[in-house]
Amino acid sequence: MSWLVLLLAGLVEVAWSQSIKPTQNFTRPLPTLVSLLLMAAAVWLLSRAMNTLPVGTAYAVFTGIGAAGAITLGVVLHDDPVSVGRMAALALIVGGIVLARITA
Numbered sequence: 001m002s003w004l005v006l007l008l009a010g011l012v013e014v015a016w017s018q019s020i021k022p023t024q025n026f027t028r029p030l031p032t033l034v035s036l037l038l039m040a041a042a043v044w045l046l047s048r049a050m051n052t053l054p055v056g057t058a059y060a061v062f063t064g065i066g067a068a069g070a071i072t073l074g075v076v077l078h079d080d081p082v083s084v085g086r087m088a089a090l091a092l093i094v095g096g097i098v099l100a101r102i103t104a
Contacts, residue, residue, distance in 0.1 A: 002052045003101065009045030010065025016042050017070045018077075057104050064097040 016038035022031040042062075050058045071090050074080035 002049045002058075005045055006049035006053060006058055006061055007065065009042050009049055010062050011069070012038055012042040012045060013062060013066035014069030014073065017066060018073055053104065057100050061097050061100050064093050064100075068093045068097070 016035060019031065019035040019038050022028065023035050024031070026032045026035075046058060046062050049062075068090055071080070071086065071093075075082055075086075
């Protein structure tokens with residue numbers, strides 16, 4: 001169950017990362033509130049997962065999911081550049097998440 005909570009925490013972190021830009025440097029009240037709520041939810045879920053998972057593993061997987069999701073959404077939604085280096089980095093992040101899961 002902790003791994004599912006951790007996955008959810010990572011997905012909420014992806015949503016949080018995408019919610020920052022619409023705040024326009026935290027000058028727009030409603031987008032800022034949404035961003036802060038997503039941030040709090042992500043950290044709360046991470047803390048729940050850490051009840052039974054090692055802290056280092058949980059945090060590494062959490063940030064890995066966030067990074068992989070942010071890269072992916074950047075490419076798909078925001079026309080971020082696609083390069084061999086970026087795709088290799090994404091593959092390494094995903095590989096690290098999988099390795100952390102199967103060896104934890």
